[in-house]
Amino acid sequence: MAGPEPKELLGKALVEIRALKARVKELEAARREPIAVVGYGCRFPSAPDPKGFWKLLRDGVDAVREVPRDRFDIDAWYDPDPDQPGRIYTRSAAFLDRVDGFDPGFFSISPREVANLSPQQRLLLEVAWETLEDANLPPARLFGSRTGVFIGQCGFDEGPWNTSGARAPDEIDLYSLTGTTLSITAGRLSYFLGVNGPSLAVDTACSSSLVALQLAVQSLRSGDCERALVGGVHVLTSPAIMLGLCRIKALAPDGRCKSFDARSDGYGRGEGCGVVLLRRLSDALADGDRIHAVIRGVAINQDGASGGLTVPSGPSQSAAIRGALADGAVDPADLAYVEAHGTGTSLGDPIEMRALHAVYDAHTRERPLYVGSVKSNIGHLEAGAGIAGLLKVVLALEHRVIPPSLHFVTPNPHIAWDEIPVEVPTRCVPWPDGPRAPAAGLSSFGLGGTNVHVVLEAAPKAAERAPEPTLLQMEPVLLLSGRDDAALRDAAGRAGRWLDEHPDVALADVCHVAAIGRTHFAERLALPANDRAHLRERLREAALGRGGAGVLRGRRDEAQPPEIGFTFPASLAALAAGSDALAR
Numbered sequence: 001m002a003g004p005e006p007k008e009l010l011g012k013a014l015v016e017i018r019a020l021k022a023r024v025k026e027l028e029a030a031r032r033e034p035i036a037v038v039g040y041g042c043r044f045p046s047a048p049d050p051k052g053f054w055k056l057l058r059d060g061v062d063a064v065r066e067v068p069r070d071r072f073d074i075d076a077w078y079d080p081d082p083d084q085p086g087r088i089y090t091r092s093a094a095f096l097d098r099v100d101g102f103d104p105g106f107f108s109i110s111p112r113e114v115a116n117l118s119p120q121q122r123l124l125l126e127v128a129w130e131t132l133e134d135a136n137l138p139p140a141r142l143f144g145s146r147t148g149v150f151i152g153q154c155g156f157d158e159g160p161w162n163t164s165g166a167r168a169p170d171e172i173d174l175y176s177l178t179g180t181t182l183s184i185t186a187g188r189l190s191y192f193l194g195v196n197g198p199s200l201a202v203d204t205a206c207s208s209s210l211v212a213l214q215l216a217v218q219s220l221r222s223g224d225c226e227r228a229l230v231g232g233v234h235v236l237t238s239p240a241i242m243l244g245l246c247r248i249k250a251l252a253p254d255g256r257c258k259s260f261d262a263r264s265d266g267y268g269r270g271e272g273c274g275v276v277l278l279r280r281l282s283d284a285l286a287d288g289d290r291i292h293a294v295i296r297g298v299a300i301n302q303d304g305a306s307g308g309l310t311v312p313s314g315p316s317q318s319a320a321i322r323g324a325l326a327d328g329a330v331d332p333a334d335l336a337y338v339e340a341h342g343t344g345t346s347l348g349d350p351i352e353m354r355a356l357h358a359v360y361d362a363h364t365r366e367r368p369l370y371v372g373s374v375k376s377n378i379g380h381l382e383a384g385a386g387i388a389g390l391l392k393v394v395l396a397l398e399h400r401v402i403p404p405s406l407h408f409v410t411p412n413p414h415i416a417w418d419e420i421p422v423e424v425p426t427r428c429v430p431w432p433d434g435p436r437a438p439a440a441g442l443s444s445f446g447l448g449g450t451n452v453h454v455v456l457e458a459a460p461k462a463a464e465r466a467p468e469p470t471l472l473q474m475e476p477v478l479l480l481s482g483r484d485d486a487a488l489r490d491a492a493g494r495a496g497r498w499l500d501e502h503p504d505v506a507l508a509d510v511c512h513v514a515a516i517g518r519t520h521f522a523e524r525l526a527l528p529a530n531d532r533a534h535l536r537e538r539l540r541e542a543a544l545g546r547g548g549a550g551v552l553r554g555r556r557d558e559a560q561p562p563e564i565g566f567t568f569p570a571s572l573a574a575l576a577a578g579s580d581a582l583a584r
Contacts (some may be wrong), residue, residue, distance in 0.1 A: 032327060034457070035217050035295040036284035039135025039277030041127045042391055045094040045270060045378045049130070054395045056377060057403035058428060063094045063378045064255050064268055067236075071095070077239045082249055088242045092255025094270035094379035099123065099235055106483060107192060116179035119235040120153060121188055123273040128189055128229055131275040135289070136517030139193055148197035148225035150216040151186040152209030152232035154383040189229065197225035203383065206341070207446035208232060209274070210386030214298045214452055220280050231275035232384035242269070252344060257375035259342035260349050260424050262410040267343040270379025274387035276394075291459040293394040296439070297328025303449030310447050312348050317355035317451055321441065324453040325359075330439060332360055335369065335455070336432045337402050338441040339389045342373025343380055344407075350414040352443070357420040367432050368423040372405030386444035386452065393440045397458045400431040400438065476511040476529040481521040485545070488523040493543035496536055507532060526552040 004012075040050055045063035047053035056063065067074040079087035102122040104114035132139050178184045182201050190199040198219050202212040209232025216228035236242075245251050252258065252266035284291055301320050303313035325332055341352055353371075360369055374392045375381075381388050396402055408424045411417050431438050438458040445451045480495060482488035499510070507529045525542055529535045538551055547553060 032297075032329070033221055034281040034328070035220055035278050036281045036289065036459070037276050037292045037295065037394055038279050038284050038289040039131045039133075039137065040275065040292060040391060040394065041130035041134055042272065042274040042388075043096060043123055043127055044272035044274070044381075044388060045096055047272075047378070048097070050134070050391065050395065053391060054399065057374070057392055057395065058399075058401065060404045060406055060427075061377060062256070062406055063270075064092050065095060066091050067093065068095055070098075070100070071237055072239050074239075077243075080253070082246065082253070085247070086243065088239060088246050090242075090246070090251050090253050090255045090268075093236060093268055094255075094272075094377075095236065096271055099237075102126070113179065118180045119237060120233045120273075121179065121185055123235065124151065124185060124189060124231055124233045124275070125192060127233075127273045127275045128193075128231065131229065131277050133518065135277045136513050137277070138517065138519045140519060142227070143194040145195055145227065146197040146225045147190075147193065147195035148216055148219050148228040149186045149190045149193075149195065149199040150202065150212035150219075150228060150230045151189070151200070152202050152204075152207075152212040152383045152386065153182050153185050153234070154203040154205055154208050185233070197228070204450040205447035206343075206380070206382050206385055207444040207450050207452050208383040208386070210390070210442070210444040210452035210454060211300060211446075211450060213276075213295075213386065213390065213454065214300045216278055217295060217298050220278060226279070226283070228278040229275060230278060230387070231273065232381065232387035233273040234271050234381045234384040236269060236271045245269075250345070255379070256407055257342065257344035257373065257380055258407040259340065259344045259373040259376050259405055260353065260371070260412050260415065261344070261408050262412050263407075264344045264346050264349055264412055266345055267375065268379040270375070270381045270385075270388075272378065272381055272384055272388065274384060274391050276387070276390065285460070288462075290462070293397050293459055294457045295328075295454060296330055296457050297324040297326065297455040298452070299323025299327055300450065300452045303451070306449065309449070312351045312445060313449065313451075314351045314355040314358070316449070317352060317443065317445060317453075318358040320451040320453040321355065321359045321443070324441070324455045328455045328457075330455050330457075334434065334436050335439050335441050336367070336434065337370045337372070337393070337396065338443065339393050340371050340373050341385075341443045341445045342371075342375055342405070344373075344375065346412075346414070348445075349412055352445075353415045353420055353422065356422065357416075360421060361419075368421055370402050370425050370429060371422045372402070372425055376406035376408070386442070389442050389444065390454065390456075393442050393456050396431070397438055397440065397456060400458075402429040402431060404428060476508045477515075478507075478511050478527045478529045478535060479515050479520070480525040480527070480542075481518075482523045483521045485523055487521070488525055489543050489545055492525065492539045496539035496543060499532065499536055499539070503532075507535065520556075522556050524554050524556060 042050055042053055044053055046061055047056045074091050077088045078091055080089055082089045099119040107125050186199045186201045202208050204211045213230050216230045219225045220228055250266055252268050255268040257267045258264050281294060299320050301316055303316045306313035374388050402425050404427050405424050408426055440456050442454040480491045482491050511529050527535060527538045
């Protein structure tokens with residue numbers, strides 16, 4: 001029996017080769033797929049949310065202040081002499097207004113457990129929830145999904161082992177460990193949301209949260225997860241770490257990061273939490289998600305055998321920048337801004353500027369490269385520093401404005417300013433126009449030598465969608481809820497303020513998001529929303545606990561879910577019957 005003809009075999013081989021090439025191209029595209037930022041939330045000094053954070057950045061606010069009494073008694077530890085052992089020579093850092101407003105019942109945490117829960121875990125739970133709300137994604141919808149959780153966190157300011165008054169040995173139990181151990185942080189968030197994707201806490205010191213971002217990007221590209229929550233958190237509750245930093249004279253006496261200035265004399269510490277929700281860009285576009293910005297490329301490396309364990313390596317920093325540009329197929333000339341690590345140290349700042357110069361000097365730039373650091377506003381958040389820088393860049397891309405970098409008065413003389421095509425903005429600068437979408441870089445360098453660089457791009461223009469046809473034009477209704485009466489009144493007050501601040505948003509869109517993009521709790525409120533002025537007045541009354549015409553107030557018994565029934569008025573039944581007859 002004769003076998004296949006050589007020509008036939010050759011044809012099959014060519015088909016297989018073409019299929020293989022197509023598959024390789026598909027895998028390569030997936031390996032480099034851009035990642036969309038579809039939700040964000042934050043709690044930073046003098047900035048309780050992203051809107052407040054942008055205002056702080058835009059207005060050039062310095063959030064540094066003296067150590068508050070609810071953290072530790074700075075008078076008992078302070079001595080202006082930097083050589084005095086066992087003492088702290090700075091009285092200032094950038095602090096959150098408060099870290100004790102946590103509602104354990106909201107997160108189903110018992111009173112006994114919450115007594116041992118660190119402020120970092122509390123903050124992360126709150127900001128992660130706010131991030132999902134920003135993405136119009138009710139957390140319950142994630143249950144059982146392949147959603148990853150990647151958290152940057154370091155330091156031991158809390159815990160039974162710190163120096164700020166440890167518990168007696170017989171008071172240490174399981175909750176005192178799960179409430180303060182770094183490795184539990186990501187797991188607690190995954191457990192609360194009921195998600196099954198990768199879940200890990202990352203500690204590479206100052207680059208922790210951007211390393212977490214890099215791992216999330218790779219996990220999304222490889223298909224290990226379909227969504228990723230990425231965060232960084234840091235809270236200053238003890239003098240322990242400050243004591244060590246003062247011994248190596250790492251801190252600025254005035255508690256401020258004077259990035260790239262001649263007065264650079266150490267960094268100022270800061271605290272806070274930031275979280276972003278990430279998806280593959282193709283998935284976000286297909287589902288019509290609101291996209292804040294796009295991560296085009298990311299790269300990570302290590303200093304290796306450099307000048308010292310904690311000494312920055314310029315060549316390694318340059319390699320990380322080049323790696324991120326290559327990963328995103330972005331030309332260095334397309335970047336208008338770089339959010340630098342910029343700690344304000346006399347050693348680190350010149351090394352970082354030379355690393356930037358090594359990448360950008362080879363390219364002719366028709367405009368300067370703007371370079372700034374969010375640390376000049378809110379201090380160095382250490383494990384949370386990278387996520388703070390990321391949110392600054394995302395907000396700057398959204399507003400098409402480069403905000404000022406503070407405390408830059410006299411340029412650092414150890415930086416060759418006439419040779420390096422950079423400029424540190426001291427006022428708001430409109431984002432420079434260019435042939436491509438606005439793009440920026442972001443650096444984060446860990447104390448132990450782990451470097452990360454990220455390249456971001458402005459979100460693509462949202463495609464306009466035709467309104468979906470409906471049988472009946474319904475009057476919009478605003479649905480609000482809360483776990484108790486006080487929470488419901490607060491929700492009404494916040495909704496009213498939001499409407500005042502966003503007069504151009506259609507009420508139908510507001511009602512749509514409130515109905516399907518929020519979790520609905522036991523105490524509920526329904527308000528007719530056909531008229532903006534009337535709705536605003538009804539919200540004002542509801543915030544005061546008063547009812548009114550057209551206001552429906554009720555409570556859902558969560559122990560006994562109500563049975564659902566459907567009624568069909570005669571007109572609707574006739575319409576349905578007519579449609580059915582036409583279909584037949």
